[in-house]
Amino acid sequence: MLNVKRRRRSLHQVSIGVLCATGLTTAAHAAELRFAFQGTLGALDPYTLNETFTLGMLGNVYEGLTRRDKDLTIIPGLAERWEQPDPLTWRFHLREGVTFANGNAFTADDVLFSAERVRAESSNLAGRIPPDAEFVKLDDLTVEVRLQSPNPILHYEWDTWYIMDKEWSEANDMMEPVSAKDTNPRPAAFTAVGTGAFSIESHEPGVRTVFVPNPSWWNDPEHNLERVTYTPIAADGTRVAALLSGDIDLIDPVPVQDIPRIENNPETDILSAPELRVIYFGFNQMDDVLTTSNVENANPFKDPRVRQAFYQAIDVEAIKTRVMRNLSTPVPLLIANELFSRSGEFERWPYDPDAAKALLAEAGYPEGFTVGLDCPTDRYVNDEAICQATVAMLARVGIQVNLNAQTKALWAAKILAPGGFDTDFYLLGWTPGSLDSWNVLSNLATCRDETGKGGPFNVGGYCNPRVDELAAAIVSETDAAKRDEMIAEAFRTMHDETAYLPLHQQNLVWGKRANVEITQRADNQVLFYWARVN
Amino acid sequence: MVSFIFSRLMQAIATMLVVTLIAFVLFRYVGDPVNQMVGIETSLEQRETLREQLGLNDSMSVQYLRFVVRALHLDFGVSYQQKEAVSAMIAQRLPATLELTLVSVIFAIGFGVPLGVLSGLHPRSLASRAFMVLSLIGVSLPTFLIGILLIFVFSVQLGWLPSFGRGETVLIGGWSTGFLTSSGLQSLILPSITLGLFQMTLIMRLVRSEIMEVLPTDYIKFARARGLSDRVIHFGHALRNTMIPVITVTGLQIGSIIAFSIITETVFQWPGMGLLFLQAVQNVDIPVMAAYLMLIAFLFVTINLAVDLLYVTVDPRIRLAGTPA
Numbered sequence: 001m002l003n004v005k006r007r008r009r010s011l012h013q014v015s016i017g018v019l020c021a022t023g024l025t026t027a028a029h030a031a032e033l034r035f036a037f038q039g040t041l042g043a044l045d046p047y048t049l050n051e052t053f054t055l056g057m058l059g060n061v062y063e064g065l066t067r068r069d070k071d072l073t074i075i076p077g078l079a080e081r082w083e084q085p086d087p088l089t090w091r092f093h094l095r096e097g098v099t100f101a102n103g104n105a106f107t108a109d110d111v112l113f114s115a116e117r118v119r120a121e122s123s124n125l126a127g128r129i130p131p132d133a134e135f136v137k138l139d140d141l142t143v144e145v146r147l148q149s150p151n152p153i154l155h156y157e158w159d160t161w162y163i164m165d166k167e168w169s170e171a172n173d174m175m176e177p178v179s180a181k182d183t184n185p186r187p188a189a190f191t192a193v194g195t196g197a198f199s200i201e202s203h204e205p206g207v208r209t210v211f212v213p214n215p216s217w218w219n220d221p222e223h224n225l226e227r228v229t230y231t232p233i234a235a236d237g238t239r240v241a242a243l244l245s246g247d248i249d250l251i252d253p254v255p256v257q258d259i260p261r262i263e264n265n266p267e268t269d270i271l272s273a274p275e276l277r278v279i280y281f282g283f284n285q286m287d288d289v290l291t292t293s294n295v296e297n298a299n300p301f302k303d304p305r306v307r308q309a310f311y312q313a314i315d316v317e318a319i320k321t322r323v324m325r326n327l328s329t330p331v332p333l334l335i336a337n338e339l340f341s342r343s344g345e346f347e348r349w350p351y352d353p354d355a356a357k358a359l360l361a362e363a364g365y366p367e368g369f370t371v372g373l374d375c376p377t378d379r380y381v382n383d384e385a386i387c388q389a390t391v392a393m394l395a396r397v398g399i400q401v402n403l404n405a406q407t408k409a410l411w412a413a414k415i416l417a418p419g420g421f422d423t424d425f426y427l428l429g430w431t432p433g434s435l436d437s438w439n440v441l442s443n444l445a446t447c448r449d450e451t452g453k454g455g456p457f458n459v460g461g462y463c464n465p466r467v468d469e470l471a472a473a474i475v476s477e478t479d480a481a482k483r484d485e486m487i488a489e490a491f492r493t494m495h496d497e498t499a500y501l502p503l504h505q506q507n508l509v510w511g512k513r514a515n516v517e518i519t520q521r522a523d524n525q526v527l528f529y530w531a532r533v534n
Numbered sequence: 535m536v537s538f539i540f541s542r543l544m545q546a547i548a549t550m551l552v553v554t555l556i557a558f559v560l561f562r563y564v565g566d567p568v569n570q571m572v573g574i575e576t577s578l579e580q581r582e583t584l585r586e587q588l589g590l591n592d593s594m595s596v597q598y599l600r601f602v603v604r605a606l607h608l609d610f611g612v613s614y615q616q617k618e619a620v621s622a623m624i625a626q627r628l629p630a631t632l633e634l635t636l637v638s639v640i641f642a643i644g645f646g647v648p649l650g651v652l653s654g655l656h657p658r659s660l661a662s663r664a665f666m667v668l669s670l671i672g673v674s675l676p677t678f679l680i681g682i683l684l685i686f687v688f689s690v691q692l693g694w695l696p697s698f699g700r701g702e703t704v705l706i707g708g709w710s711t712g713f714l715t716s717s718g719l720q721s722l723i724l725p726s727i728t729l730g731l732f733q734m735t736l737i738m739r740l741v742r743s744e745i746m747e748v749l750p751t752d753y754i755k756f757a758r759a760r761g762l763s764d765r766v767i768h769f770g771h772a773l774r775n776t777m778i779p780v781i782t783v784t785g786l787q788i789g790s791i792i793a794f795s796i797i798t799e800t801v802f803q804w805p806g807m808g809l810l811f812l813q814a815v816q817n818v819d820i821p822v823m824a825a826y827l828m829l830i831a832f833l834f835v836t837i838n839l840a841v842d843l844l845y846v847t848v849d850p851r852i853r854l855a856g857t858p859a
Contacts, residue, residue, distance in 0.1 A: 040616075040813060042615055042616035042618075043618070045617075048617065049571075049572070049573060050572070051573050121583075124572050181584060181587040184612075185612055185618050185619045185622070189617060190618070204805075205616045205623075206805065207805040231698070231699060231803065233803045234809075234812070234813065234816075235800050235801055237682050237801070238697065238698050238800075238802065241685045241697045241698075242697045242698050242803075244690045245685075245689040245693060246693070378816075407565065408565075409564060409565025409566065409569070409816070409817075410563075412565070412566065413565045413566035413569060417578050417581075418568065418581065418585075419566070451578065452578045453578070
């Protein structure tokens with residue numbers, strides 16, 4: 001991963017720093033990692049919340065049949081290897097000699113149990129396995145999955161489909177996933193018994209969670225930790241102060257404005273790399289008239305020239321250097337560059353305000369028009385500032401944008417399905433959970449109806465039957481080259497008619513003490529088994 | 535006396551009902567709770583089912599009535615966000631807030647009253663003027679700024695005190711206390727100064743003006759004429775008669791200290807109820823918000839009642855006025 005900090009220090013300074021640091025840490029505690037994140041960790045049931053941070057924390061305790069390596073490639077996890085005897089059958093060979101932290105052996109029964117549990121009604125991760133997939137136990141260490149239709153990416157999200165202990169779940173009233181609609185809270189939901197590198201010593205939601213190494217872990221530990229304490233610290237200033245004062249060893253995220261302070265302190269460093277999430281603008285292309293616009297007889301966004309004019313009027317490099325302080329990577333597609341093998345073939349429409357004006361004139365709006373923009377204030381890095389910059393840039397080509405910036409709870413309630421997709425022009429970000437293009441196409445690009453059936457997060461209602469056709473074919477195409485060709489065609493179509501206005505991948509920014517080493521994976525999961533405290 | 539307390543209790547219940555009613559009307563403007571409860575890829579059907587099961591599709595009045603009926607059984611439901619019983623969550627967080635409040639109040643009174651008396655007795659001295667200038671800072675600087683400044687100076691620059699949290703706590707019969715460990719006591723210093731500074735300056739200025747008002751009065755002159763010592767006159771006679779407004783203000787301020795500890799707790803990541811409430815607002819966790827607001831309303835009403843009763847003990851004139859001649 002890219003380390004933004006490239007500062008040379010004299011050997012003398014370094015050695016003093018190391019001496020002080022070791023003197024302090026050995027006195028207090030040997031190899032403890034103290035980690036602070038902005039959000040909180042609730043219930044520890046691994047099927048309750050499909051959210052990156054929660055799944056990442058639980059990934060320190062639980063494991064799936066597959067894992068994802070430091071560069072996100074799929075590697076064997078609890079399954080040693082797997083093969084496909086035919087397109088509808090997958091056979092998984094489980095790792096031998098693995099035990100859960102409570103001493104129970106890991107067997108095919110646990111996999112079958114977990115496969116049922118994750119598809120239960122109260123599970124938030126039901127999408128991990130097709131509903132009609134049948135799990136068959138061939139012997140104690142072999143499981144066969146029989147599908148109704150071919151699925152080349154069946155195991156893509158199985159690194160976060162964590163395997164639970166069947167006996168433990170039965171004994172602790174955990175047969176069904178914990179959900180908010182439960183009227184009786186279940187104490188076992190705040191404990192966790194997995195096969196992974198750590199077990200949870202104590203968990204006080206919103207206060208502190210303590211992890212200790214699991215002595216019976218099957219894998220050789222790369223970490224040297226004896227204890228990990230995670231504390232949620234929501235206030236940006238406090239989180240940074242805790243790192244600078246040495247009360248905390250690792251923080252996520254670092255607010256953009258505090259990066260220089262952490263870089264300039266000899267005892268702290270910044271870790272940064274592009275995150276997989278793509279931030280983009282979307283247009284209402286469904287309604288006949290825009291409610292927030294002064295164009296009363298038509299919807300200007302139905303015209304691809306208007307959408308392209310918006311695209312070319314926005315100077316994404318200026319957003320990168322001024323708003324994001326170079327901590328963003330402009331992208332041409334709705335998917336991160338590293339997630340699609342052929343993304344290198346695509347280029348953004350160039351920034352060209354004159355071309356934008358010409359396109360607007362051609363479309364019949366030489367004087368521009370007004371439109372409202374919905375933007376969150378606390379969801380993405382500098383989200384509101386990005387929108388403000390966009391308002392100024394669009395004003396230069398005659399588009400008057402009325403910015404409606406709100407907290408994420410209000411913004412999401414307005415623009416997503418529960419609010420009836422009530423927006424004409426909006427900022428949104430998307431990370432495909434499977435790290436695969438089909439997820440992007442099916443959620444963001446396939447036609448939807450008024451209620452959201454079809455592409456549920458296709459907020460603007462973009463609709464091109466050819467893209468729908470391609471998405472339907474991609475889902476079951478097992479030939480990788482053919483599949484990529486179809487994905488490329490779909491993305492090409494969307495780019496040519498400016499279905500969306502992709503901006504950038506924002507960077508992950510973590511802050512750490514100089515004596516901490518940790519792998520920063522691009523999906524922003526914080527995995528302690530790759531950390532060392534020196 | 536009994537009927538006085540009874541009527542006050544009735545008022546208390548009415549106040550709490552009104553507060554929660556207003557809260558329920560406001561909740562619909564905070565955002566969509568379901569959206570905060572599930573991952574982004576959750577299907578619309580699943581979201582709708584969840585809404586239905588949580589009763590979020592019912593009318594406001596039905597939801598409110600359901601809340602009140604449950605609250606009467608002391609059942610505040612399960613947190614949307616953490617899937618834990620709300621009453622258990624509040625019970626877990628209450629000690630942190632109460633300990634912080636207690637130390638802040640002790641700090642505010644312990645420094646506010648003596649400093650107020652001193653600057654009231656010697657209003658022209660250099661020290662008094664310095665205190666007055668300092669107290670202006672305490673009254674006018676916003677709490678979060680004071681907190682950040684203290685963290686920056688005492689944690690980041692000097693490294694003397696922890697920058698966040700409660701340190702090590704000891705569990706005594708369900709009550710987690712920070713009073714028994716050195717890290718717990720150290721952790722209390724910065725947040726309680728932050729939280730108590732405004733109250734301290736308020737008390738100090740109040741005592742000062744009361745003392746300056748009382749000193750020229752006749753009974754102080756008579757006390758001097760009797761040859762009483764300065765200490766007895768100042769602290770026994772003058773201070774005692776300034777106590778009525780001080781008790782009123784301090785008492786009411788205890789309520790606001792608890793209620794407004796939200797900011798201090800956020801700045802110091804103090805795991806109390808204020809932090810819990812703020813997290814709940816961000817996540818539209820309606821059961822937690824409702825229970826917290828009800829509890830705060832209850833605290834305010836109880837404190838007002840206690841203040842009224844204290845008046846009666848401190849100032850006999852109120853007691854006399856209440857009895858028929």
